[in-house]
Amino acid sequence: MDPMQTPRNFPFKPRRIAIELVRGCNFSCPMCPVTSNAALEPHKYQFMDLTLLRALVAEIDRWPSITSIWFFHMGEAMLHPQYRTCLEILNESPVARQAFVVQHTNASVLSGEKAQAILDVPVINKLVFSFDGFGDKESFERLRGPHFDRVLQNIRTFAPRARDRRPPLNLATCTILPRDGEVVGMRMTSRDDAMAALHTLFDPIGVTVETRDMHDYTGNEQLLLSGTKPARVLGGCPFVERDALHFTVHGWAQPCCAYSERFNVGNLSRQNFGELLNSDTMNALRHALRLDQREDLPFCRNCTISMSKGMDAAAIERVWHSRDQQGLLTDSAEREYVYGTVIPLATACP
Numbered sequence: 001m002d003p004m005q006t007p008r009n010f011p012f013k014p015r016r017i018a019i020e021l022v023r024g025c026n027f028s029c030p031m032c033p034v035t036s037n038a039a040l041e042p043h044k045y046q047f048m049d050l051t052l053l054r055a056l057v058a059e060i061d062r063w064p065s066i067t068s069i070w071f072f073h074m075g076e077a078m079l080h081p082q083y084r085t086c087l088e089i090l091n092e093s094p095v096a097r098q099a100f101v102v103q104h105t106n107a108s109v110l111s112g113e114k115a116q117a118i119l120d121v122p123v124i125n126k127l128v129f130s131f132d133g134f135g136d137k138e139s140f141e142r143l144r145g146p147h148f149d150r151v152l153q154n155i156r157t158f159a160p161r162a163r164d165r166r167p168p169l170n171l172a173t174c175t176i177l178p179r180d181g182e183v184v185g186m187r188m189t190s191r192d193d194a195m196a197a198l199h200t201l202f203d204p205i206g207v208t209v210e211t212r213d214m215h216d217y218t219g220n221e222q223l224l225l226s227g228t229k230p231a232r233v234l235g236g237c238p239f240v241e242r243d244a245l246h247f248t249v250h251g252w253a254q255p256c257c258a259y260s261e262r263f264n265v266g267n268l269s270r271q272n273f274g275e276l277l278n279s280d281t282m283n284a285l286r287h288a289l290r291l292d293q294r295e296d297l298p299f300c301r302n303c304t305i306s307m308s309k310g311m312d313a314a315a316i317e318r319v320w321h322s323r324d325q326q327g328l329l330t331d332s333a334e335r336e337y338v339y340g341t342v343i344p345l346a347t348a349c350p
Contacts, residue, residue, distance in 0.1 A: 010274035011328060012282075013065035017273075018246035018257065019056060020073030021048050021080045027106050029132075029144050030224035031176070031214055033259035034074050047080050048249045050089065055268060056247060057093045063273055065243075066095055071103045071124065073246060074259050078109045084117035091123040104128045104174060108147055110154040119165040127162075127169060129155055129207070132176040134189040135197025142186055143176065152201070159205040172208040173198065179228055182214055216304040217258075227304075235307025235316050235342045237289040237300070241323060245276055255285060256305075263299035290334045292342075313346040 024045035025034045038044070060066055071077060071090060080086055090096050107129045118124055129151070133139030137148040144151075162169050177194055178186060189197075198209045214227030239256035246254040252264040253276045265282045266275070276282065285297065294300045307316045320338050323329045329338065 010278045012243055012274075012277045012286075014063050014243055014245055014273045014277055015065055016068045016070065016242050016244040017056075017060060017066055018070035018073055018244065019048070019053070020075065020246070020248045021053075021071065021077040021083075021086055022046070022075035023073070023249045024079070025074075025076045025106070026079060026108060027076070027145055027147065031143065031226065032074065036224060037259055045075075045079060046249045047082075048086075050082060050085060052249075052251050052268070053086060053089050056251075057089055057096065059268065059273055061093050061095050064095055064098075066099055068100045068102065069096055070246070071101055072105070073248065073257060076106055076108070077103055078105050078114050083114050084121065087117055087121040087123055091121050096123060100125050102126045102128060104130055106130050106144070106147070107151045107154045107158075110158050115154075115158050115161070118169075119162060122166060122169075125168070125170060126172060128172050128174045128210075130175075131155075131173045131198075134177065134194035135201055136189075139178075139186065139189070142183065143178070155202075155207065156205055159207055163206055170208070171206060172210045173202060175209065175211045176214050177211050178214055182226075182228060230304050230306075230309050232308055233294070233304050233306040234292060234345060235311070235320075236292065236338075238305065238307055238311075238319075240286050240289050241307075241319060243277060245273060255282065258299055260299065287331065287334065290331075291337050307342075308346060313343070316346045317343050 022045060023034075024038075024041065024043070025032070028035045028038075060069070069090070071086075077083075090101070101124050103124050103126075105127065118127065130144070131140065131151065132143040133141075140148045159171055162171060175198060177191060178188075180188055195209065195211070198211075202209050216227040216229055237256065244255065246257055247268060248254065248261050248264075250261065251268040252261045253266050253268060253271075254261075254264050265279055265285070268276075271279065285300075288294070288297055289300065292306070294303070307319065311319075320329065320343065324335075329335055
């Protein structure tokens, strides 16, 4: 970082950092960009070099504004051949140790030395198991392949060990509950029945059940399965307004969890976090998304993730009032649109 460019010099400061330890996965889930892009990748697995990871962690320590770290991206992070070392490198960071560190996993390799590493290196605060479907083997394997028994056994073995060794570690599922018509040929179950089945599986072992709808995000035109489009895309991008930077295995900085590395705002080898988050490229992207002008943004045009998805009117209003109070909503066109269109529309159409 240029010594003249301290964190105080940048209006937008990073609050969330995501790190792609692995590009690639041992599953072939049809709703995942890793699956749809697998044939285009030069290798099935690409791993973040530890030198790059150390550079990222060193930069993290220059930004006490960082409050959350996603230690994963689209691929299966636990497949990294030096997984324990990756945890140890992150754990060396005072800022990371103060942040809320989340890792998602398909739990297929949550055993042996890799499971032990999570218990020994206390840097992960929340471990999230991707466990899609209605709590039964048939629907899980329709979405995630023939892995139900191994995944469930790994979780059941790990959970009591984690409760004993690392009681503060939050264990949860991230469970996609498909809606009618999204998965051709799938036998549908009511949400109440699905939730009951999931709680039966996970409540006894202390794993919190958390669910979500299937995404309909950037690159959705390539996915084998994609979520139902929402009635509206309104209020700006929640990733951008979290001041997030997502770093790929090659150091490219992305504004969200997009898969394609062509969608980037720069590279860590040439720019620090402040420069990336406040660059002309990022400012132009932020401006267009704040105005909900996605049609001219190739990687945002078909993405339906917006403030209006999963946030009620009060929450949307809180976000924008907070940004305004922080001095981060100064453009007159943005202010007019947010206060004149977004908040009134959100309030009128719950």
